[in-house]
Amino acid sequence: MKNLISIIGGGISGLSTAIALKNQGFKVKIYEKDDLFSSLDSGVVLGANAIQALTELGVKEEVMKHGFSTDRCTILSETGKELTELYHHSNDYPTYTSIHRHDFIRILSKHIQLDEISFHENLTDFMYSPDGIELYFENGKQVATKYMIGSDGLHSNIRHQIEPMKKLRFAGYTCWRGIVHDCPDHFEKRFTETWGAKGRFGIIPLSGNQLYWYALKNCTRNDPELSSWTTKELLHNFSTYHDPIPQLIERTSDQDILHHDIYDLAPLTQFTYEHVILIGDAAHAATPDLGQGACQAIEDAYYLSKSLESENSLQKAFKKFEERRIARTRKITHHSRILGKVAQIDNPILCSIRNKMLSITPSAIHEQKLRSVFTLEEIRR
Numbered sequence: 311m312k313n314l315i316s317i318i319g320g321g322i323s324g325l326s327t328a329i330a331l332k333n334q335g336f337k338v339k340i341y342e343k344d345d346l347f348s349s350l351d352s353g354v355v356l357g358a359n360a361i362q363a364l365t366e367l368g369v370k371e372e373v374m375k376h377g378f379s380t381d382r383c384t385i386l387s388e389t390g391k392e393l394t395e396l397y398h399h400s401n402d403y404p405t406y407t408s409i410h411r412h413d414f415i416r417i418l419s420k421h422i423q424l425d426e427i428s429f430h431e432n433l434t435d436f437m438y439s440p441d442g443i444e445l446y447f448e449n450g451k452q453v454a455t456k457y458m459i460g461s462d463g464l465h466s467n468i469r470h471q472i473e474p475m476k477k478l479r480f481a482g483y484t485c486w487r488g489i490v491h492d493c494p495d496h497f498e499k500r501f502t503e504t505w506g507a508k509g510r511f512g513i514i515p516l517s518g519n520q521l522y523w524y525a526l527k528n529c530t531r532n533d534p535e536l537s538s539w540t541t542k543e544l545l546h547n548f549s550t551y552h553d554p555i556p557q558l559i560e561r562t563s564d565q566d567i568l569h570h571d572i573y574d575l576a577p578l579t580q581f582t583y584e585h586v587i588l589i590g591d592a593a594h595a596a597t598p599d600l601g602q603g604a605c606q607a608i609e610d611a612y613y614l615s616k617s618l619e620s621e622n623s624l625q626k627a628f629k630k631f632e633e634r635r636i637a638r639t640r641k642i643t644h645h646s647r648i649l650g651k652v653a654q655i656d657n658p659i660l661c662s663i664r665n666k667m668l669s670i671t672p673s674a675i676h677e678q679k680l681r682s683v684f685t686l687e688e689i690r691r
């Protein structure tokens with residue numbers, strides 16, 4: 311058995327990385343501040359790149375069994391007119407696989423033994439020591455470890471301590487999410503995103519009769535008016551949008567709606583700091599516009615395991631990982647931010663010009679752009 315590695319955060323990146331390290335023979339311990347199933351009651355879309363990485367981790371089959379796969383996302387106008395299709399042709403992996411976050415976390419956590427994860431362990435501080443790192447938890451616990459992986463998410467405390475000047479960037483819009491669990495059969499199972507002057511609305515089928523939806527609207531940071539919106543205001547805002555958008559909002563109860571302002575992280579220039587490495591949103595949070603945040607977290611796990619295969623020391627492997635990941639994640643963060651700006655145009659005239667341009671651009675051009683997003687680097691030709 312190789313070194314013990316401490317992983318802070320048991321979200322998608324922490325769990326995927328733990329599986330990847332265990333597959334390489336490392337002993338891991340995950341410290342999670344909440345419970346396992348405190349993950350959000352929402353869906354997540356996994357791109358072909360994430361499914362390929364999950365294949366390598368050995369969890370693809372179960373994800374496919376509990377998910378819903380499709381090869382395209384159709385962009386619509388607010389009246390329901392098709393503007394374009396975003397697809398990526400691959401014989402091996404579906405372009406998009408959507409799954410409930412609870413199901414995904416449960417699938418990943420099945421590969422982790424009970425003694426490999428501790429809950430209610432909130433890391434508040436850490437210090438470098440001659441032998442590695444001392445970890446300090448809110449409950450008074452103190453742990454000595456050789457290596458620490460910071461997978462503590464967007465608001466990473468670890469990143470804040472190492473890179474205090476790096477700030478989160480508000481994207482200029484806010485997001486509501488909901489799941490309708492009992493959709494009637496006549497609701498089409500199609501992944502669509504509707505772009506209009508009153509905001510963007512995404513509909514994503516999950517397994518069974520469930521549809522996951524999200525709505526995005528421009529605003530100021532912590533906008534007091536939008537923060538208090540319930541289904542009533544959302545319904546009013548999207549009442550002129552095509553079916554089944556109003557019906558989906560109507561079928562969601564207020565207490566089941568999640569609401570968050572959207573942020574990303576200004577790109578870091580390094581992910582490794584001696585015996586500490588940052589992964590997932592802690593290292594490279596992107597806006598959700600490309601649907602790649604969790605996918606990149608899963609890619610991190612895959613590339614970390616590839617780096618461990620080729621290097622004879624953990625520190626060298628961490629550096630190799632950083633070399634492989636900095637440029638790729640920077641590009642994803644950038645493209646996601648730009649896509650968000652275009653998709654969030656809310657001036658009605660500019661909106662119709664954008665929609666016209668979208669509808670006349672051949673889908674093959676979008677496909678070419680998406681190919682680099684949905685393909686893992688090793689197999690890109």
Ligand SMILES: Cc1cc2nc3c(=O)[nH]c(=O)nc-3n(C[C@H](O)[C@H](O)[C@H](O)COP(=O)(O)OP(=O)(O)OC[C@H]3O[C@@H](n4cnc5c(N)ncnc54)[C@H](O)[C@@H]3O)c2cc1C
Pocket residue numbers: 318319320321322323324341342343344353354355356357431432433434461462463464466467485487570572589590591592596598601602603604605606607
């Ligand atoms: C609206 C929205 C929609 C999105 N949709 C998609 C999508 O469809 N596809 C996609 O690929 N990505 C999507 N994302 C991005 C995706 O959710 C994130 O990139 C992903 O969850 C990051 O995983 P993570 O494990 O790095 O962080 P997190 O999921 O945030 O997990 C971090 C974990 O660390 C724990 N933690 C935090 N601090 C501490 C501490 N001090 N001590 C111990 N534990 C700690 C937390 O409790 C949490 O469990 C979306 C994001 C948003 C905001």
